[in-house]
Amino acid sequence: xxxxxxxxxxxxxxxxxxxxxxxxxxxxxxxxxxxxxxxxxxxxxxxxxxxxxxxxxxxxxxxxxxxxxxxxxxxxxxxxxxxxxxxxxxxxxxxxxxxxxxxxxxxxxxxxxxxxxxxxxxxxxxxxxxxxxxxxxxxxxxxxxxxxxxxxxxxxxxxxxxxxxxxxxxxxxxxxxxxxxxxxxxxxxxxxxxxxxxxxxxxxxxxxxxxxxxxxxxxxxxxxxxxxxxxxxxxxxxxxxxxxxxxxxxxxx
Amino acid sequence: xxxxxxxxxxxxxxxxxxxxxxxxxxxxxxxxxxxxxxxxxxxxxxxxxxxxxxxxxxxxxxxxxxxxxxxxxxxxxxxxxxxxxxxxxxxxxxxxxxxxxxxxxxxxxxxxxxxxxxxxxxxxxxxxxxxxxxxxxxxxxxxxxxxxxxxxxxxxxxxxxxxxxxxxxxxxxxxxxxxxxxxxxxxxxxxxxxxxxxxxxxxxxxxxxxxxxxxxxxxxxxxxxxxxxxxxxxxxxxxxxxxxxxxxxxxxxxxxxxxxxxxxxxxxxxxxxxxxxxxxxxxxxxxxxxxxxxxxxxxxxxxxxxxxxxxxxxxxxxxxxxxxxxxxxxxxxxxxxxxxxxxxxxxxxxxxxxxxxxxxxxxxxxxxxxxxxxxxxxxxxxxxxxxxxxxxxxxxxxxxxxxxxxxxxxxxxxxxxxxxxxxxxxxxxxxxxxxxxxxxxxxxxxxxxxxxxxxxxxxxxxxxxxxxxxxxxxxxxxxxxxxxxxxxxxxxxxxxxxxxxxxxx
Numbered sequence: 001x002x003x004x005x006x007x008x009x010x011x012x013x014x015x016x017x018x019x020x021x022x023x024x025x026x027x028x029x030x031x032x033x034x035x036x037x038x039x040x041x042x043x044x045x046x047x048x049x050x051x052x053x054x055x056x057x058x059x060x061x062x063x064x065x066x067x068x069x070x071x072x073x074x075x076x077x078x079x080x081x082x083x084x085x086x087x088x089x090x091x092x093x094x095x096x097x098x099x100x101x102x103x104x105x106x107x108x109x110x111x112x113x114x115x116x117x118x119x120x121x122x123x124x125x126x127x128x129x130x131x132x133x134x135x136x137x138x139x140x141x142x143x144x145x146x147x148x149x150x151x152x153x154x155x156x157x158x159x160x161x162x163x164x165x166x167x168x169x170x171x172x173x174x175x176x177x178x179x180x181x182x183x184x185x186x187x188x189x190x191x192x193x194x195x196x197x198x199x200x201x202x203x204x205x206x207x208x209x210x211x212x213x214x215x216x217x218x219x220x221x222x223x224x225x226x227x228x229x230x231x232x233x234x235x236x237x238x239x240x241x242x243x244x245x246x247x248x249x250x251x252x253x
Numbered sequence: 254x255x256x257x258x259x260x261x262x263x264x265x266x267x268x269x270x271x272x273x274x275x276x277x278x279x280x281x282x283x284x285x286x287x288x289x290x291x292x293x294x295x296x297x298x299x300x301x302x303x304x305x306x307x308x309x310x311x312x313x314x315x316x317x318x319x320x321x322x323x324x325x326x327x328x329x330x331x332x333x334x335x336x337x338x339x340x341x342x343x344x345x346x347x348x349x350x351x352x353x354x355x356x357x358x359x360x361x362x363x364x365x366x367x368x369x370x371x372x373x374x375x376x377x378x379x380x381x382x383x384x385x386x387x388x389x390x391x392x393x394x395x396x397x398x399x400x401x402x403x404x405x406x407x408x409x410x411x412x413x414x415x416x417x418x419x420x421x422x423x424x425x426x427x428x429x430x431x432x433x434x435x436x437x438x439x440x441x442x443x444x445x446x447x448x449x450x451x452x453x454x455x456x457x458x459x460x461x462x463x464x465x466x467x468x469x470x471x472x473x474x475x476x477x478x479x480x481x482x483x484x485x486x487x488x489x490x491x492x493x494x495x496x497x498x499x500x501x502x503x504x505x506x507x508x509x510x511x512x513x514x515x516x517x518x519x520x521x522x523x524x525x526x527x528x529x530x531x532x533x534x535x536x537x538x539x540x541x542x543x544x545x546x547x548x549x550x551x552x553x554x555x556x557x558x559x560x561x562x563x564x565x566x567x568x569x570x571x572x573x574x575x576x577x578x579x580x581x582x583x584x585x586x587x588x589x590x591x592x593x594x595x596x597x598x599x600x601x602x603x604x605x606x607x608x609x610x611x612x613x614x615x616x617x618x619x620x621x622x623x624x625x626x627x628x629x630x631x632x633x634x635x636x637x638x639x640x641x642x643x644x645x646x647x648x649x650x651x652x653x654x655x656x657x658x659x660x661x662x663x664x665x666x667x668x669x670x671x672x673x674x675x676x677x678x679x680x681x682x683x684x685x686x687x688x689x690x691x692x693x694x695x696x697x698x699x700x701x702x703x704x705x706x707x708x709x710x711x712x713x714x715x716x717x718x719x720x721x722x723x724x725x726x727x728x729x730x731x732x733x734x735x736x737x738x739x740x741x742x743x744x745x746x747x748x749x750x751x752x753x754x755x756x757x758x
Contacts, residue, residue, distance in 0.1 A: 003586055004520045007579050011524050026534060027540030028556065052452035072546050074555065087541075121364055131413040135438050137754050139463030139544050145413045149526030164409035166358045167269035177712055180367055181416060182410050210456040216368060216441035234546065235463065 015153045019252050023239040028201075030072045030087035031240075035063040035105040037247040039084040049095065049230060050079030051210055067093055068206040071234035094244025096198045098222060101206070101232055112158035114250030115228060119195060123169050124249055126158040129199070130168035132188050135217055136175030136209065140202035146238050154242070157251060164189035170228070176204040176217035177224060189225055200227045201241060203234040210234065256288060257285040258312065258321025258641040259690075263628035266479040266691040271325045272309070273500050280308065280325030281334050287321070289339050292624075293609055295320070295345035295694065295703040298718040299352040301372045305329050306352035309546060309718075311692055311705055315627035320692050322705075329375075329585045333359035338414055340609030343724065349377035351443075360702070363391040366436035366757055371444065388458055389418045389434050396422035396429050404683060408437045415753035425699045426738040431731045438757035446717040450477065450685075462721055463756030465525050467500045467536075467754075468697025469492070470549040472704040475693035476717075477551045480708060481657055481683035485631070487674035489553030494546050494632035496536060498662035501698035502573075503532035505655040505662075508750050512652050515743045524580035531573045535566055544742055553679030563670050570670075576662050581656050594649035598733040598745035602646060610729045612700020612722045613658070617650035624696035631695075638665050646733075651748040697722060699752065721755030 016023065025031070040058060047063075048056040055069035056076055063085060065076075076088055094112045095101050104110075114120055132140050147154040148161065162168050165188045177185055189198070200221055203209030208219035221227060231244045246252045256279060276282065284294065292312040299306035305328040305375050311323045333356035335342035345356040353375030364378065367388040374382050386402070388408070395403070408416035422430040439442035442457050458473040459466045473494055478485060480594045485493075510525025533543035540556045542549040545553045545731070567705030578699045584590050600610075605618040615622050623640045625633040637749035641657040685708050693704045709715040730749045734742060 004583055007520060007524070007583055010579055011576060014527055026537040028539075028543055029537060032543050052456065054723070061532075071546075072542070073456060074541070078555075121315070130409075132409055133413070135440055135754075137460035139466075141413050141415065142464060143543070144517030144589045146526075146530060149530070150523045151527040151530055173437070178439055180439065181408065181437055182417065183387075184437070188409060210453065210460040211440045211442075211445075212453075214441050214445055216404055216439055216444075223280065231534075234460075234545065237543070 017019045032088050032090040034086050034088050037061050037063040044106040045074040046079045050075040063072045063105040065103045067232040071203050083086050086148045091239040092243050093240050120250050128160045128162045128168050129170050129172040130165040131172040134181040134185050135176035135178035136204040140174035143235045143238050168192050170197035172199045173205045173221050174201050176208040176211050178217045196228035197228040198225050201231045255286040258315045258323050261320045262629045264475040264479050265692050266689045267386050269688050269690040274324045277325045295721045296705050299348045301352045305354050318628050321424040330355040330357050331615040357622035366439040373562050375758045388436050393420050394432050407689045428734050431734045438754040442758040449714045460529035462752040465697045467496045468702050472693045472702050476691050476704050476706040480685040483552050483682050486677045489678045490624050490632040493558045495666050499536045502662050503529050504698045505659050513749045515747050518590050521580050521583050528576050557678040597648040598649040600733045608728050609725050609726045613654045617654050624694045624701050648748040650691050651685040685712040723756040
């Protein structure tokens with residue numbers, strides 16, 4: 001017992017101060033893209049050509065990057081000889097809508113809005129999710145799990161992941177929804193009492209991620225379920241996940 | 254008598270026509286004899302042909318670091334050797350599912366991932382083409398009798414984990430048998446790699462098992478580099494080794510925390526949950542991604558480390574070592590924890606050998622297997638990591654192995670950071686040689702990862718076979734649970750911590 005107490009003193013208090021204190025991210029972290037088409041010479045499509053997932057288009061002085069298709073690999077940045085595009089260090093990436101994930105040069109950035117007043121009054125102080133891992137690589141699951149560790153302490157925001165959809169206020173989907181998980185996702189969704197919300201966490205759940213186009217998967221849950229929050233990233237950084245969730249719950253505005 | 258194999262070193266390529274092709278019975282007998290002589294089946298797969306399939310078996314022999322490969326033409330069926338050679342069992346089921354041919358007399362003939370075969374209209378179970386293939390639809394092993402009951406869980410589990418279906422045959426609390434049915438994570442990676450490499454291929458490999466990004470992408474790159482004759486700079490080899498050991502540290506730390514959590518011992522569980530993040534963040538320091546995405550690239554690495562980053566990583570490593578030692582030592586010094594770990598989920602060494610186990614579960618049974626030592630690749634050719642093995646094969650041994658491996662990895666990373674070779678970190682990759690074969694094995698944190706690539710006449714991938722360590726080990730978990738209490742399952746499961754997606758692919 002005395003050893004455990006001494007260890008407790010040694011290890012100290014390490015819960016992140018986010019959102020009160022800005023999060024410290026690795027310098028090379030690939031967050032919200034910065035697009036500067038004024039640097040692009042006409043006819044250059046090097047960035048779009050380098051993208052295996054068709055996330056980038058360059059047309060007539062406009063650069064467009066779809067964070068829902070992007071897996072945040074550095075290939076486009078490496079391919080661009082003009083430094084017209086870069087990934088910034090900003091981890092705020094989520095959106096309420098699929099279109100909101102499209103970053104268009106020259107257009108103002110839309111941040112995630114809080115869900116409606118009725119839902120806020122129901123779930124704003126206490127929300128429980130049933131997570132359904134529907135294919136994918138376990139990366140999104142791992143970084144969602146991290147939020148419940150002492151480093152993030154998700155419980156302090158009234159958010160909890162529960163064991164049954166019957167106990168839940170919403171579904172938390174990761175993975176591209178494989179053919180073999182489609183039925184389980186549907187059953188889990190029906191088992192959540194209404195009103196309910198759905199979060200698509202990670203590139204797979206949004207659009208299939210690295211497996212986009214696979215005949216064995218569904219390219220995400222768009223079209224299968226109504227989505228309230230899209231969290232891009234492959235996998236999303238825990239800060240990205242937490243930020244999106246807190247914005248949806250109206251705890252960051 | 255054992256036939257001659259085409260012998261390859263780890264990560265070497267040879268013309269595919271050099272692979273000896275045997276008549277099917279001699280081929281099967283060859284596998285049995287080789288396994289009797291101490292070889293392991295690292296990979297066994299089929300390439301469908303109009304009349305059946307060409308089977309390729311990759312066997313490895315740790316004593317002299319040899320990897321042997323041979324082939325045979327099989328018709329629409331072949332004689333199962335699973336009864337004589339248990340480690341062949343799952344490979345035979347996989348061949349049946351992928352190629353639509355039948356291993357006659359297989360004792361547990363069931364689908365593996367529940368998908369259609371690579372050949373349209375050919376199905377080993379005779380399922381009609383028009384009907385959907387539903388996961389988990391198969392004959393589960395059943396125990397009949399008074400007071401015997403069945404517990405079925407999944408595919409959606411209680412925690413935030415991947416999907417799988419488990420059926421326990423129990424007598425009260427005691428488990429007679431556990432059957433694990435997977436396939437829910439199947440994304441068709443091997444099918445998607447055919448005809449490649451495609452632009453998406455490296456990302457699919459990185460996400461074959463997200464927590465083993467470095468392990469799998471290193472094997473993929475070794476295969477491409479062998480086929481294209483690309484030399485990897487020394488600096489990149491060191492960086493890859495650092496990344497691979499960071500991956501091991503993060504996952505082992507997470508597992509030690511999770512094992513403590515399943516016992517209800519919260520101090521270590523809480524501390525390790527955070528320290529795991531410290532290691533993930535060190536990987537992110539190198540490449541921007543906590544899981545090592547974009548780090549290992551054909552020809553080297555996608556990122557380099559500057560002098561300032563090296564210093565910072567050394568400082569972070571020292572801090573993490575102090576925190577981790579402090580957190581994990583609590584386990585060994587707490588009698589109630591040790592009482593729960595010891596003699597739980599023990600697996601006998603001969604069973605582990607017969608089942609072909611790899612990685613920490615194998616080493617916990619005293620099987621001294623480690624690709625880094627037995628078939629050294631990359632940086633491990635010049636810098637060895639001492640192999641750690643245990644004795645009792647129980648949860649305690651599997652936990653202890655993880656901790657001891659953490660210590661070795663910490664030492665290794667520290668040494669490599671202090672003596673990073675100079676020069677470039679990436680050489681240009683080239684076209685793949687046509688008509689060649691290569692075998693690339695790495696030691697991921699779960700154990701042996703084996704990738705086999707065969708190119709066609711135009712240098713495209715005719716077949717790319719991935720074997721994740723979990724493919725060898727799931728059966729081990731099943732057997733370890735026999736005679737245990739059903740309440741021991743979470744602890745046993747956690748001490749194996751196998752990959753669903755790495756298995757399902």
